[in-house]
Amino acid sequence: MKVLGKGLGLALILLLIPLSATAFVPDGTHLVDLMVRAMGPAKKVRLDVQLEIQGADPAKPHLVQESLLFKVPEAFRSETRDGRRVRLGTEKGDFLLVLDGKIIRETPGLEDLFYVVLLIRNQDALISFFENLGMDMEKTGLTRYGGRICYRLGAEEGTRLLIDKESLRPLALTLAQLGEGGGMREVTFRYWDWQVSSGAAWPLRIEILGGEKRLLQAMLVQEVKPEVFSDGLFSAANLRMQYSSSKPPSPKAESDPLLEIEEGLERLRRRYD
Numbered sequence: 086m087k088v089l090g091k092g093l094g095l096a097l098i099l100l101l102i103p104l105s106a107t108a109f110v111p112d113g114t115h116l117v118d119l120m121v122r123a124m125g126p127a128k129k130v131r132l133d134v135q136l137e138i139q140g141a142d143p144a145k146p147h148l149v150q151e152s153l154l155f156k157v158p159e160a161f162r163s164e165t166r167d168g169r170r171v172r173l174g175t176e177k178g179d180f181l182l183v184l185d186g187k188i189i190r191e192t193p194g195l196e197d198l199f200y201v202v203l204l205i206r207n208q209d210a211l212i213s214f215f216e217n218l219g220m221d222m223e224k225t226g227l228t229r230y231g232g233r234i235c236y237r238l239g240a241e242e243g244t245r246l247l248i249d250k251e252s253l254r255p256l257a258l259t260l261a262q263l264g265e266g267g268g269m270r271e272v273t274f275r276y277w278d279w280q281v282s283s284g285a286a287w288p289l290r291i292e293i294l295g296g297e298k299r300l301l302q303a304m305l306v307q308e309v310k311p312e313v314f315s316d317g318l319f320s321a322a323n324l325r326m327q328y329s330s331s332k333p334p335s336p337k338a339e340s341d342p343l344l345e346i347e348e349g350l351e352r353l354r355r356r357y358d
Contacts, residue, residue: 113222116238116248117215118208123253127157127206127285131312134291136165137303151304153200154312157285158207160319161200171324172197176205179321188330195260195272196293196301202246202255202274203287218260220244230257231275254279254286259297273297282309 111119132153137146150166160175171183174193182190182197205211216222220239228237230247235256239245247257259273272295276288291304317323 108227110225110227110236113225113238114208114212116225116236117211119253120248120255121206121208121211123286124203124206124255125281125285127155127283129312129314130155130157130282130285130287131308131310131314132287132306133308134304134306137305139300139302143300146303153304154314154318155200155204156314156316156319158205158210161204162318163200173319173321173324174198174200174204175319175321176210181321181324183324183328186328188325188328191330195262195270198260199274199291199293202258202276206285215239215244215246218244220246231277252279254288257297271296280309283311 132155134151134153136149136151138149139146151170152164152166154162154164156162158176160173162174163172164170169185171181173179173181174197180191180193180197181188201214202211205214212222215238221243222238224238224240226237226241227250228235228247233256234250235247236250237245237247243261245259245261246255248254249256255276257273257275259271261269261271263269272293275292275294276290277292278289279286280289281287287306287309289306289309291306292300293302295301
């Protein structure tokens, strides 16, 4: 029994060592630099994904084929295969959402910002993005997430980023937003199963969660490939010329996952504003 007790004690000590208060944790700016280096440089890349949108039955998500186009580090564009939805986001803060041929939003919701960490890949620009969202760059630590040891950048409550301690790639980014009514809303992006393609790392599964537990959407990457596409695809001015502005269309009688996303965002805005 004494031997067993010593064995359990040693196992507990070994478990706690990686998270001990004396473990070295780089400062915030250094952590961002390490992460950017670990993700690697990229230029123009296309990710073909299957988008899983949660509906009334979690076992039967709605499936949508979509392409994510990255012009690193300047702009991001997504297009569903049927052409119904187009999104555009730029490093400068421009955002447009086109649905059924109409521009229905020019302000991103929290859920739209999953792409920023993958797009910018620049230390100073990422730090500026994090600080604009209220992240405390002075606060860092170690934690466990998804069975992995991670560096935490930001306070334990609020906007925070978890970086895998081994790979130094982002694992989870939680954005916290305080509404005018005083309610706190959180959205979490999770990045799993990283793969290196042409010298740059990309996650093969991206999840969007309400808070840290309720899965809203999952993107399963089916192919990552360098792409040669026109810079005009990433022009907000071009999109405005191509599409007129409008309110979101009325829901169809049958289930429409793309419209349900917009309706859900609007309900959340009313709840927290």
